[in-house]
Structure formats: C-alpha cells, structure tokens
Amino acid sequence: MDLLLVEKTLLGLFIAVVGAIFISKLRGKKFKLPPGPIPVPVFGNWLQVGDDLNHRNLTDMAKKFGDMFLLRMGQRNLVVVSSPDLAKDVLHTQGVEFGSRTRNVVFDIFTGKGQDMVFTVYGEHWRKMRRIMTVPFFTNKVVQQYRYGWEDEAAHVVEDVRKNPEAATNGIVLRRRLQLLMYNNMYRIMFDRRFESEEDPLFIKLKALNGERSRLAQSFEYNYGDFIPILRPFLRGYLKICKQVKEKRLQLFKDYFVEERKKLASTTKSMNNEGLKCAIDHILDAQQKGEINEDNVLYIVENINVAAIETTLWSIEWGIAELVNHQEIQNKLRRELDTVLGHGVQVTEPDIQKLPYLQAVVKETLRLRMAIPLLVPHMNLHEAKLGGFDIPAESKILVNAWWLANNPSNWKNPEEFRPERFLEEEAKVEANGNDFRYLPFGVGRRSCPGIILALPILGITIGRLVQNFELLPPPGQSKIDTTEKGGQFSLHILKHSTIVAKPRSL
Numbered sequence: 001m002d003l004l005l006v007e008k009t010l011l012g013l014f015i016a017v018v019g020a021i022f023i024s025k026l027r028g029k030k031f032k033l034p035p036g037p038i039p040v041p042v043f044g045n046w047l048q049v050g051d052d053l054n055h056r057n058l059t060d061m062a063k064k065f066g067d068m069f070l071l072r073m074g075q076r077n078l079v080v081v082s083s084p085d086l087a088k089d090v091l092h093t094q095g096v097e098f099g100s101r102t103r104n105v106v107f108d109i110f111t112g113k114g115q116d117m118v119f120t121v122y123g124e125h126w127r128k129m130r131r132i133m134t135v136p137f138f139t140n141k142v143v144q145q146y147r148y149g150w151e152d153e154a155a156h157v158v159e160d161v162r163k164n165p166e167a168a169t170n171g172i173v174l175r176r177r178l179q180l181l182m183y184n185n186m187y188r189i190m191f192d193r194r195f196e197s198e199e200d201p202l203f204i205k206l207k208a209l210n211g212e213r214s215r216l217a218q219s220f221e222y223n224y225g226d227f228i229p230i231l232r233p234f235l236r237g238y239l240k241i242c243k244q245v246k247e248k249r250l251q252l253f254k255d256y257f258v259e260e261r262k263k264l265a266s267t268t269k270s271m272n273n274e275g276l277k278c279a280i281d282h283i284l285d286a287q288q289k290g291e292i293n294e295d296n297v298l299y300i301v302e303n304i305n306v307a308a309i310e311t312t313l314w315s316i317e318w319g320i321a322e323l324v325n326h327q328e329i330q331n332k333l334r335r336e337l338d339t340v341l342g343h344g345v346q347v348t349e350p351d352i353q354k355l356p357y358l359q360a361v362v363k364e365t366l367r368l369r370m371a372i373p374l375l376v377p378h379m380n381l382h383e384a385k386l387g388g389f390d391i392p393a394e395s396k397i398l399v400n401a402w403w404l405a406n407n408p409s410n411w412k413n414p415e416e417f418r419p420e421r422f423l424e425e426e427a428k429v430e431a432n433g434n435d436f437r438y439l440p441f442g443v444g445r446r447s448c449p450g451i452i453l454a455l456p457i458l459g460i461t462i463g464r465l466v467q468n469f470e471l472l473p474p475p476g477q478s479k480i481d482t483t484e485k486g487g488q489f490s491l492h493i494l495k496h497s498t499i500v501a502k503p504r505s506l
Contacts, residue, residue: 034386062080067083079386079398086386105225106238115296128291133300136279149184154181158464170500171500189278218489311454341355358463359422360419362431367406368417376489405437410437469504472502480497
C-alpha cells in the first residue's frame, strides 16, 4: 500500500469515527433497537464477532441475546431472527416490508447489481423476472415433462457405479457422479442439453468456473471490506478475481448455450409458445418481446447454475451421508421401496407419494442439514417495526432457519437424524412452509420456487441409490465424516465422502 493510500485511509477512519459517534447518538434517541452486543465506532461489532457469521455462531448469540438481536457490522445493520413467530412476521405478515434483498460487494459483481431474480430488490423487476422464470422452470407441468429425464439420469448413475469396480471395494467419491446428474437434470430443462460423462471438456470447464464462483461468493474472507468501506481498498485483488470469473462464466453461458440455442431456433420455423422446447426458449422469447435484456437472460442462467444445481446437490450428498451413517434407517427405507414397489422395480416420480418413509428421509435431511441455513437475506427498504423494536432502513435480516428447525424447545431430540419424527409427532409438517419451525425453502414472496423441482429429484435420486446399492463407509471406517462447511448462505460437507456402493442383486 502506498503512502497516499495510507493517509487517505487514516483520514477516512478519523472522519468515520466522528461521524459514527454523532450518528449513533442521534439514532440512540430516535430508535428502540433490538438488543445485541455493544458496538464500537466504525467497526461496530465486527471486532467482537468476526467475519464468520455462520448459523451455529448466530445460534450461540441468540441464546445470549434473545430471539431477535442486532449486530452492527461496520456500516451494516444485521438483524438476526430466531423464532417461528418473528420468522412469520418477516417472511409472511410483513412480507412486502421485508421483501427486498441486501447484497454485498461480491454478489453485486456476480448478479450485475441485482439484474437477476434472486438478489434483486422487491419491486417491478423482481415481479417480471419471477413471472418469466416460473412457466419454464417452476410448475407441475415442468415436473411431469422432465421427470422422465431425471429418472433416466438416475439410471445412468446406477449403471456407472455398477460398472466401477472400485465402488464395491474401496469406495468412490459418489458426489462427483451426482454432480454430473444434477447438471444434466437442469441443463435438460434449460437448454435441452446433457453432458455424456464427467470427462466432457465443456462440463469440466463449466464445473470449474461455477465452483470458483461459489467459493468466492460463499467465503467469509471479504466481509471486512464489505462491512467497513474504508477497508475496501484491501479487497481490490479479490474483487478483480471475482470480475474475471464472472466475465468468463457469462461468456461461456452465452457462447456455448444461449447462442447455440438461438442458432437452432433460427434454423427451424418461427416458434410460438406451443413449440417452445426448453426454458431458454421462453426466456429468449421474453427478450425478443422487450420484457428483459440480454444481461437479464444471462443472469437467469447464472441463478439456475448456482441456486438450483448446487443446493440440490448438497442436499443429496447430505442425505446419502446420513444414510451411510445410519444403516438401520437405510435398511428401513430399502424395505419400504422393495415392499411397496416390488424388488427391483425402480422408483419413479409418481411413486414418491406412495413412499412415506422416503419422503420422511428427505424432510429430515432438509431439517438437520439445511442447505441454506440462514435463507437468502432479506432487507427492509424503509424503517420498519419488528417484535416491538425499530428496524433501521436497509437492515440485513437473517432468518436462522436452521435453528428454527433444530431448537430443542421446538423439536424432540433435534440433534438426531430421525425421519420417523415426520411420520409421528411432526406428521403434518411439510417442506413448503406450512409450519414456521421448518422453512428449508423459505416461505412467502421470496421463497425458493425450486422446491417443486428439488423434492422429486431428491426422492428419485436417493431412492434409486438405496434400491440398487448397499451404501457403506470405506473399509476400516465405521462412519463417514460429516463435519460441516458453512458459507455466506450455504451448508455443505467439508470433505466429500468416499462411499462403498455394493450392488444388490435385482
């Protein structure tokens, strides 16, 4: 750092300290703020709390400060909500007031400052994007159209694992093959395309860029510069890498998928709505009508690559890991599949409704190992009231959905992986948000519409693997490691598991 930058940083720090003290005094008179640790000027609670705002750290703070508390992270106000009633207020009762999204310096890069659907503010652009994305992605018609493809991809997984001699002996990292499954599931919907194998050069390139995007966006490393603007110069290198990855990804989406689809459409007769074959055709049709621009098209593709593929993959991986570590549950699930469907009869999407224990396994996976444990953050554009407290405008609202679903005050032995709870004391609880203790997909205006795809894909994939294989830890291990790795929003396994898959005779 050169001398001039040091001087500017110190001057900015002095001005910010004086300003923060002045503003805090004014606000102290005006607002009845939620409880929380005492902040210091400029840095707020950052020096006390640090960058790692994962669901478990926030749960520990909730136990100390209550169901709603305030963290001042530099210039940002973070309000953390940890009770079903408050969650209902944020997501449903005051869904409009808290319906916007707060972003950060990295997500601004990856979403073009909210040109997508997931991270845009609540308003006309969000309504338009949600409408345009719903028809080609998030309807029962889409499920019925593409469930044969999902079943086909699951069959390919079974076939590939059976052919791999390592799978039945030393074990394989099953996640790698499941990743290809998830890309093919979603790229069939988006582009009517699939990748033949894990060695496909385009798949390797796409997977690498998406993985780097996920790593950069989910890391806590950049929080200090996001919270405290005077420290932002130290993020220049980090943000430069983010911009490079973003540009490479969008160019890849455009060159290899969007433009290819345009060429295909131009060689056939003009398509009407009846002739649209896949999701990108609907999206491009909206662009031709002037409803969205080319950037919006690419950011829709960006959202699906991250929000639909990665989160469902994490959940499949968690579900398999828990079944490996709980052999009695795996055996019980296998018995249900064999009894209801018949030995060797492969599970399909319509069968899931006849398999209550399979549904319970999926629900329990989403409860204990929630892929987005804090949901996607909400924001109030204007001053608001919540739980008897004043919430300053543009506060970041985090709903600790993982704690709602793992609080022993609300659940019986929540630390246990016990699918039976969803057949017994919690039999009426569904993943669609009908109970505010259990919100794996959120609820309300900004809930995740991908629930309609995720649940059947999880059921088909987990069901097929349990039907066809005995899933075990590698030789010499009694269990596989399920240490968590948390990110800005995510929860996945720290170490991708090696799993032995012994084929069953069918």
